[in-house]
Amino acid sequence: MSKNTQTEDLNGVIRDHAEILAMQLHAQRESLFPPDADKEMRKFTSGEAAALLGVNDSYLRKLHLDGKGPSPELTPGNRRLYSVQDLADLRQLLEKTARKPGDYLPGRREGDHLQVIGVMNFKGGSGKTTTSAHLAQRLALLGYRVLAIDLDPQASMTALHGVQPEYDLPEGGTLYDAIRYDDPVPITDVIRPTYIPGLDLIPGNLELMEFEHDTPRALSQNAAGLFFFRVKEALSQVDDRYDVVVIDCPPQLGFLTMSALSAATGVLVTIHPEMLDVMSMSQFLRMTADLMDVIAESGADMSHDWMRYLLTRYEPTDAPQNRITAFLRTMYGDKVLNAPMLKSTAISDAGLTKQTLYEVDRSAFTRATYDRAIESLNAVNDEIAALIQATWGRK
Ligand SMILES: Nc1ncnc2c1ncn2[C@@H]1O[C@H](COP(=O)(O)OP(=O)(O)OP(=O)(O)O)[C@@H](O)[C@H]1O
Numbered sequence: 001m002s003k004n005t006q007t008e009d010l011n012g013v014i015r016d017h018a019e020i021l022a023m024q025l026h027a028q029r030e031s032l033f034p035p036d037a038d039k040e041m042r043k044f045t046s047g048e049a050a051a052l053l054g055v056n057d058s059y060l061r062k063l064h065l066d067g068k069g070p071s072p073e074l075t076p077g078n079r080r081l082y083s084v085q086d087l088a089d090l091r092q093l094l095e096k097t098a099r100k101p102g103d104y105l106p107g108r109r110e111g112d113h114l115q116v117i118g119v120m121n122f123k124g125g126s127g128k129t130t131t132s133a134h135l136a137q138r139l140a141l142l143g144y145r146v147l148a149i150d151l152d153p154q155a156s157m158t159a160l161h162g163v164q165p166e167y168d169l170p171e172g173g174t175l176y177d178a179i180r181y182d183d184p185v186p187i188t189d190v191i192r193p194t195y196i197p198g199l200d201l202i203p204g205n206l207e208l209m210e211f212e213h214d215t216p217r218a219l220s221q222n223a224a225g226l227f228f229f230r231v232k233e234a235l236s237q238v239d240d241r242y243d244v245v246v247i248d249c250p251p252q253l254g255f256l257t258m259s260a261l262s263a264a265t266g267v268l269v270t271i272h273p274e275m276l277d278v279m280s281m282s283q284f285l286r287m288t289a290d291l292m293d294v295i296a297e298s299g300a301d302m303s304h305d306w307m308r309y310l311l312t313r314y315e316p317t318d319a320p321q322n323r324i325t326a327f328l329r330t331m332y333g334d335k336v337l338n339a340p341m342l343k344s345t346a347i348s349d350a351g352l353t354k355q356t357l358y359e360v361d362r363s364a365f366t367r368a369t370y371d372r373a374i375e376s377l378n379a380v381n382d383e384i385a386a387l388i389q390a391t392w393g394r395k
Pocket residue numbers: 123124125126127128129130131152154156250251312313314341342343344345347348351
């Protein structure tokens with residue numbers, strides 16, 4: 001009897017599985033976010049809206065009673081709920097009557113340069129995507145004009161923003177199109193708005209891998225030019241449209257990450273405080289430094305405004321984690337952000353339904369769990385916002 005009667009065409013099986021998975025994921029998205037399967041931001045309570053705008057709730061109520069600005073939705077209990085668009089409209093209204101220009105618009109002013117924040121570490125699962133998505137959303141909710149770039153072929157940040165790469169991007173549409181060596185498109189062709197005013201996204205998908213393959217070829221043909229400036233050059237086309245760009249990097253130190261590093265004005269290294277992670281980080285730092293030396297030898301300016309470590313999935317009650325955290329803080333001092341991102345089931349559960357904690361409803365969690373997580377995220381993001389303001393010479 002032939003042993004081969006049961007063999008299958010592996011290619012075919014894998015391809016079928018990919019198709020089935022894509023269809024199932026699409027169906028799941030349609031059931032999660034009906035009716036048009038597009039994501040929407042939840043509404044904010046008046047307290048949340050006031051905090052994001054930096055005013056008192058009583059002042060917001062007065063605006064509402066005076067018929068000024070957007071009309072919030074009223075609950076049966078007469079509580080006011082503001083949409084994310086209401087929030088943006090209120091911000092414009094408040095800014096018009098602000099004592100000083102910029103009181104309610106924290107973004108760039110004359111002479112301030114674009115902030116490009118690269119979130120990196122080649123350790124997989126160190127929290128890069130979670131950090132990038134929450135940072136980009138929080139900054140947009142605070143009134144910054146933000147561009148989030150998914151530079152990871154795995155496209156997790158893209159999925160978090162309601163775009164399913166294999167379904168929505170069959171013909172490309174990632175940053176690769178704008179940084180490729182032959183026929184790059186204008187970066188504006190791959191930028192898409194999100195359901196949060198002030199937040200645009202350049203999605204990712206597997207196509208980004210092409211850049212890792214093209215670059216050695218282009219280098220060998222002397223056609224790559226200063227390849228590590230591809231991202232920076234592409235961004236320069238939209239420099240005046242944004243205050244902050246947040247780049248979610250892939251978990252490897254390839255040409256994509258190097259290009260992001262060259263474009264970055266701020267570098268955030270996410271680190272989960274466990275021994276294996278810290279050991280691999282030492283290699284990451286050494287390799288990064290070597291690569292930056294090589295780039296600098298070609299005459300490129302590799303100076304950055306700031307570089308910080310962010311502790312992720314931190315558990316304050318875990319003794320070994322605390323030892324490692326203390327060790328990192330002793331070694332690197334104020335280069336380690338004060339606020340750690342706490343490990344929270346609220347964050348991982350939100351991720352399961354492809355949402356950030358800013359998108360999910362507080363009522364979906366026990367209050368204490370939600371509040372603890374959101375306070376931790378806000379503390380991290382606001383510390384980064386303060387760094388941004390400092391590079392612009394403010395606060
Ligand atoms: N603070 C947190 N609390 C609980 N879970 C978290 C937290 N941060 C991240 N996670 C979970 O850990 C996993 C890895 O996080 P994330 O995807 O952000 O890491 P990453 O560095 O982007 O991974 P990769 O290297 O694969 O891109 C995810 O399932 C995420 O939901």
